[in-house]
Amino acid sequence: MSQSVSSLPSTRDENWKYASLRALSNARFDALPTPDEGAIARAATLLTPRPDGFVRLVLVDGCFAPSLSDPLPRGAVRSNPSRIETPDDVDHLFATLNARHAREALHVTTDREAALQLEIWCISVSAQTDGAAHPLLRIEVGAGGQLDLVERHASAPDTPTLTNLALYLTLARDAQARIVRTQACDLRAQHQETLQIDLQSGTRCELVQITDGAAHARTTAFVRHIGRESRLRWASAALGRGTQVQDAYVHVDHAAPGARTEQFFRGIANDRARVAFNGHMKVARGATDCNSDQSLKCLLAGNDAEADVRPQLEIHTDAVQASHGATVGKLDDTMKFYLLSRGLDPEVAENLLKWAFIADVIARIPLPQIRTQLAREVASRMPGAPPFGVES
Amino acid sequence: MLEIKDLHATVAGRTVLNGIDLVVPAGEVHAIMGPNGSGKSTLSYVLAGRPGYEVTRGSVHWRGVDLLALPPEERARAGVFLGFQYPVEIPGVNNVYLLKAALNAARKHRGLPEVDAFEFLNVVRDKMKLMQMDEAFLSRGVNEGFSGGEKKRNEILQMLVLEPSLALLDETDSGLDIDALKVVAQGVNTLRAADRSIVLVTHYQRLLDHVAPDRVHVLARGRIIRSGGPELAHELEARGYDWLLGAA
Numbered sequence: 001m002s003q004s005v006s007s008l009p010s011t012r013d014e015n016w017k018y019a020s021l022r023a024l025s026n027a028r029f030d031a032l033p034t035p036d037e038g039a040i041a042r043a044a045t046l047l048t049p050r051p052d053g054f055v056r057l058v059l060v061d062g063c064f065a066p067s068l069s070d071p072l073p074r075g076a077v078r079s080n081p082s083r084i085e086t087p088d089d090v091d092h093l094f095a096t097l098n099a100r101h102a103r104e105a106l107h108v109t110t111d112r113e114a115a116l117q118l119e120i121w122c123i124s125v126s127a128q129t130d131g132a133a134h135p136l137l138r139i140e141v142g143a144g145g146q147l148d149l150v151e152r153h154a155s156a157p158d159t160p161t162l163t164n165l166a167l168y169l170t171l172a173r174d175a176q177a178r179i180v181r182t183q184a185c186d187l188r189a190q191h192q193e194t195l196q197i198d199l200q201s202g203t204r205c206e207l208v209q210i211t212d213g214a215a216h217a218r219t220t221a222f223v224r225h226i227g228r229e230s231r232l233r234w235a236s237a238a239l240g241r242g243t244q245v246q247d248a249y250v251h252v253d254h255a256a257p258g259a260r261t262e263q264f265f266r267g268i269a270n271d272r273a274r275v276a277f278n279g280h281m282k283v284a285r286g287a288t289d290c291n292s293d294q295s296l297k298c299l300l301a302g303n304d305a306e307a308d309v310r311p312q313l314e315i316h317t318d319a320v321q322a323s324h325g326a327t328v329g330k331l332d333d334t335m336k337f338y339l340l341s342r343g344l345d346p347e348v349a350e351n352l353l354k355w356a357f358i359a360d361v362i363a364r365i366p367l368p369q370i371r372t373q374l375a376r377e378v379a380s381r382m383p384g385a386p387p388f389g390v391e392s
Numbered sequence: 393m394l395e396i397k398d399l400h401a402t403v404a405g406r407t408v409l410n411g412i413d414l415v416v417p418a419g420e421v422h423a424i425m426g427p428n429g430s431g432k433s434t435l436s437y438v439l440a441g442r443p444g445y446e447v448t449r450g451s452v453h454w455r456g457v458d459l460l461a462l463p464p465e466e467r468a469r470a471g472v473f474l475g476f477q478y479p480v481e482i483p484g485v486n487n488v489y490l491l492k493a494a495l496n497a498a499r500k501h502r503g504l505p506e507v508d509a510f511e512f513l514n515v516v517r518d519k520m521k522l523m524q525m526d527e528a529f530l531s532r533g534v535n536e537g538f539s540g541g542e543k544k545r546n547e548i549l550q551m552l553v554l555e556p557s558l559a560l561l562d563e564t565d566s567g568l569d570i571d572a573l574k575v576v577a578q579g580v581n582t583l584r585a586a587d588r589s590i591v592l593v594t595h596y597q598r599l600l601d602h603v604a605p606d607r608v609h610v611l612a613r614g615r616i617i618r619s620g621g622p623e624l625a626h627e628l629e630a631r632g633y634d635w636l637l638g639a640a
Contacts, residue, residue: 339490359484
């Protein structure tokens with residue numbers, strides 16, 4: 001069944017003010033066919049070297065691709081997505097579409113106290129005229145367990161793909177997760193993703209996300225501090241150029257006492273790009289001694305660029321510490337002149353300053369070997385800005 | 393030779409330089425002194441090409457090249473170095489990268505090959521010893537978290553690495569304790585050479601106790617109102633500027 005166009009979120013919806021979904025108005029959300037050998041071969045060309053020690057799993061057009069993947073680790077299965085239920089509201093519409101159309105779910109459950117290093121690639125190679133890719137990931141980390149997850153999103157060059165990811169991650173009591181997510185799809189791609197992360201008592205979740213691909217990219221994330229004393233460090237960077245739209249809505253619900261969240265966002269809007277980040281912090285009634293800290297900054301680096309950062313606090317209890325800062329600004333003229341006065345080209349100087357602007361996000365990548373690799377990848381798209389700042 | 397003729401400049405629509413004439417021959421150190429707001433820093437910025445500092449009249453030639461026709465990065469590659477009064481902090485760009493990029497930009501301009509990492513570090517380490525700086529500074533963000541004195545040492549370190557032919561040092565002595573002042577002065581003196589000109593902008597005589605100038609100029613109301621030998625600085629130290637301002 002194709003999704004009706006009229007039900008897509010619009011800019012009139014509170015959490016979709018900065019989204020631009022016009023390109024999806026005629027899109028088909030039916031699942032793409034299972035990828036053939038040609039599609040698998042095209043996807044293979046996009047893979048980068050695997051991080052040492054990680055198990056690699058690859059989905060192509062939303063379907064698990066055994067020929068590009070390692071054997072499924074213990075506790076991982078390909079399952080039927082039909083049991084997934086999503087709230088009936090506009091913010092979960094794409095998750096609902098995913099649940100409805102996904103061909104399968106990749107379901108990973110780790111044992112208690114077990115450690116797993118997982119690299120998951122979601123690659124879309126088929127044009128949206130044939131449908132959408134609906135990667136569906138369910139990951140449950142056992143009590144006291146440790147997950148290192150590298151999640152990579154890419155798409156075939158010069159192909160108008162449509163990806164609609166859903167990621168469900170649960171950390172059981174005292175579990176820890178270090179997550180690095182990148183989205184570097186082709187500039188003709190459409191990328192939607194919905195994340196649901198549940199944190200039980202005593203959990204630690206460090207998540208770093210870097211997005212600089214796709215014509216239009218939207219992250220909708222719901223993080224729930226369900227258990228006491230859980231910790232979330234969310235850091236993301238979004239880089240927009242041309243007419244790209246990089247949009248994110250991250251809702252963090254502190255539903256239990258002692259929950260702590262640090263949210264850090266740095267965005268750069270070049271050219272005519274639009275970059276938006278909406279960080280919604282909720283502290284529920286009775287969730288005392290919670291702590292929430294937001295630092296949201298965006299750099300306007302194009303005359304026709306747009307940037308919007310919006311911290312939101314919704315607090316229903318008294319004993320809470322919450323701070324937030326949000327700024328949108330341009331490149332610092334004095335810094336730029338300083339670099340020019342040392343003989344650097346204007347383009348190099350600007351890219352160095354842009355690099356410096358997002359360097360704190362790169363530095364927060366909790367996995368050192370991934371940090372260096374991603375720093376190089378990001379820097380390669382910003383001439384003159386090699387990642388010395390994080391390698392030394 | 394640096395040759396400035398009838399230089400007028402405005403900042404944000406306000407005239408700050410009001411007809412400066414100045415010649416600094418190669419091999420000489422000239423000190424520019426003057427009261428607050430006289431245009432000393434503006435002169436430094438104009439020579440280095442800072443945007444927003446508009447030259448409305450006059451000319452500046454360096455080794456026969458029309459400096460004002462060049463954008464700031466080309467002036468730097470041509471050998472002009474500005475030591476900032478307030479060096480900016482640039483977190484996320486570390487010192488070693490900036491130094492290497494700056495050095496290679498200058499070398500490329502001179503038709504020289506880029507230095508490799510090993511060669512570069514050897515050069516920098518020697519200069520850091522001279523400036524009594526810990527090597528840990530190299531991996532830190534540019535001036536990030538540096539004290540005022542450390543920032544000034546870092547400016548001189550950059551100057552020593554880049555070996556400019558024209559050094560403009562804008563109140564490099566401000567905020568330095570006496571030990572740091574000696575180190576910075578030693579760095580400046582190391583750079584003195586027959587083919588190099590150095591312009592020291594300063595408020596005080598104390599820097600000139602360690603870096604002996606060939607000439608001293610007094611800048612007031614955007615013009616050079618008095619020039620003389622090193623003794624002029626001593627006279628200013630003893631008498632202040634009022635006697636000159638009244639006569640100007």
